[in-house]
Amino acid sequence: MLLSQPARSVQAKAVSEKTAGLTCGSVQRVLFSALWFLTLSSLCTAHNSDDFFDSSVLHELRLYVHPHDWAQLQANYLKNTHYPAELYWRGVWVADSAVRSRGFGSRSGIKPGLTLEFNRYVAEQRFLGLTALVLDNSLQDPSFLRERLSLLLFRRMGIAAPRQAYARLYINDAYGGLYSMVESVDEQFLQYHFGDNRGYLYEYRWSEPAYQFEYLGSNAESYSPGRFRPETRLDDFDAATIGRMVHAINSASEDDFPREVSRFLDLKLFMKHVAVENFLAEPDGILGLWGMNNFYLYRFIDTERFQCIPWDKDMTLSYPWHSIWFNTGSNVLVRRALAHPQTYETYLDALSQTAEHAGSAGGWLEQELDRAYTQILLAAYEDPRKPQGNAGFEAAVAATRDFIQRRSDLVLEQLAAARGSLGGGQ
């Protein structure tokens, strides 16, 4: 439950103590009353999730976990064991929450990535409307910037993507490091970004062998819940529609492909998603080096249409010469979509638009980098658990800046070449 009263009491008491020495006259009493009123007023201001994910400030989060449990979490960081926890942010307490280690390649016992679940023990409990929160340890992103800048670019391109903000995380009142607070993709995310959460949400779960929308047969269980894990409507999740979509992707004729697949996907939006990922030189996304990864699929209620939602963009912005055709020949959906002239043009347009939005040296994306860098500099330097040290942090920031300064021009060059050869390069 949200318990802001203790914090108010503590702060009021602190104010009272600080001003005790002044209260020797009516003037002081009036001043004290005014100060107290202002303090309470500021604390009583209702917060919402926009405040929480306000990326213009560096937040301070205080996480309380019993020392025994924290030691267990660190020792067993490869497991998803839940531990009771409490969270404090700007005068708001969230008790009876659960915390667990998270991540795939970024799992760590020294600086664990964390998922907070607010409704695990109290079903109806929410924190500013959120049921869960991801605290990314940025272990695969020594600059701390990739996730922030990537998600910003997705949103700038009109693609629904998780909100993100930085926080100094204190664990049992000791500084635990700089974390990236990422909005969890769940029912609250759907409601916030789409205005409706009654549909079917699936998280794509990477597993071997690599999968790129190949047809695995008519058995819907070949797709879900194994690879496409239901996140909502667990009691009546729908694997059959995914099966039909994959069947259409693989079996529609060349001429019918856009029409058949558009029953299940907004192809224009999907190609924009792929374009942004390729602009960001994402090696672990839909066109991932190791097969598809790091996205959610959401099927809106009463339709068969899905939309992709990006996730976990901490390996982007590293190789500016990344081909705009990277892995496009391997993924069945993208390969067949690009074979169709209209979709092909859509993809190139989206890339061009992305490059334009991002800008080159001194452009929008570099300005965002500067803003974020300034915001996190001190917290990153003081992070006792970042593995790469301060020199590593600075080097990573410089590399990210270099990527941003070069990438748009390099992409535009590739686009010019592609347009000149009318699709040669596919």
Add this chain to the structure above:
Amino acid sequence: MTPAKARQPKLRRLPQASVVRLLGAVVFVCLELLPSLAQGQVQGLNEAYEKGNDKEGMHLVMNRYPSLRFGNVLRIDFRARFQADSLSFSPRLNSEPTFEFNRARVGIQGVFLKRLEYEVEGELLDAENPWRDVYLNFRCLQGLRIQAGKFKVPLGLDQLTRITDQDYLFRSRAGDLLTPGRDVGFMAHGRFFKRGLTYQAGLFRADGDNAGTGQRTAAVRLTGTPFRWLPRARLLKNLTVGVAATHSRLPEGLNSLRGRTLSRRTFFDRVFVSGRRSRLGTELDWRHGPFSVSGEFIQSEDTRLNQGVRSQNLPNLLGRGWYVSGTWMATGEKKDKPRREFLRDGGWGAWELAARYEELSFGSGAHSGPATIHARAANILRNSERVWTFGVNWYLNRHAKIQVNAVHEGIEDGRRSPLAGQQQFWGQFVRLQWVF
């Protein structure tokens, strides 16, 4: 701390097959008849010893059980207890055993030099923890005996009654889950006023094998028959009342008591505790002719010092349970003493009807804030179980007994029941028991 592992005997489960059942029944009947026959054969030998007044030498006595005696120096009684159960739950639970041999206990007990009693009993089906009662009991003075070894911590009438002497297949939930059970220790005990007052007071290495989580334990128990001297209280003459308490150290960790159903499924999981565990038990037992009534109330309290998320103290964890049980020997005998044995003297043995109602609940001692289910919750969401048991006991003779029980279990919180959302369960159980 490492979460404590519950010690459970390893059961030998057999597949549900009519052949196995038939085989079991044949073996049981053979075992049931064997002691009677053996008793007849050896009786002559015993009489010869008795007539020869050879009490100074070694001789074998076959009465209710074989007993080897070396004059007045040493007596060795050979004891054995076997039980096989057929269990069935509705709705059916996964991996539910349908037929199991769950006890095969053998041992010796006796007296050495009239003052030193002993018992050694082992469970053949439990390879990990085979020893049950293993102790010496020294008669020091009138009203004072010192017992040392492994035996039951004195708390709980139901728990202290041997499983083969139970009126039902299963002990009451409170008697099973809130009491300590066996542990290693020593105890002073004795009785006064011709059993009008008995006492037990002991110290034990740990908290018994039922919980398996506490440390050094002190226990005390007093029982008495307060109405036996009242001239006009004949009916209450055999009314025994008692009170018992234990106090244990409790190491930090997931070491609390937990609630489990008869099917050994958890309906209240362990929570983090630290500090001490105290138990309080009150008991009542009344017998009059073919009737008996018994009941208990037991409460356990585990402290949770520094176990909050912010290392703050949490309200204590409370476990509370009680039961009331009544039995009636329909064939008129005093309890469990068949007047005419089955297949001998044309008798049908003794038939007994029994019924018991009980409740067991777990929750926190204080209820501030929302109730939740995690192991460090200040206000732990309570869960409880209510159980009805109806039974028929057929005492074929002094050695063999067949018990049939119908049990209805109700779980308060369906989310924590053995089958999520399912709050009501029926169980049908049959036990074949052979003891000498």
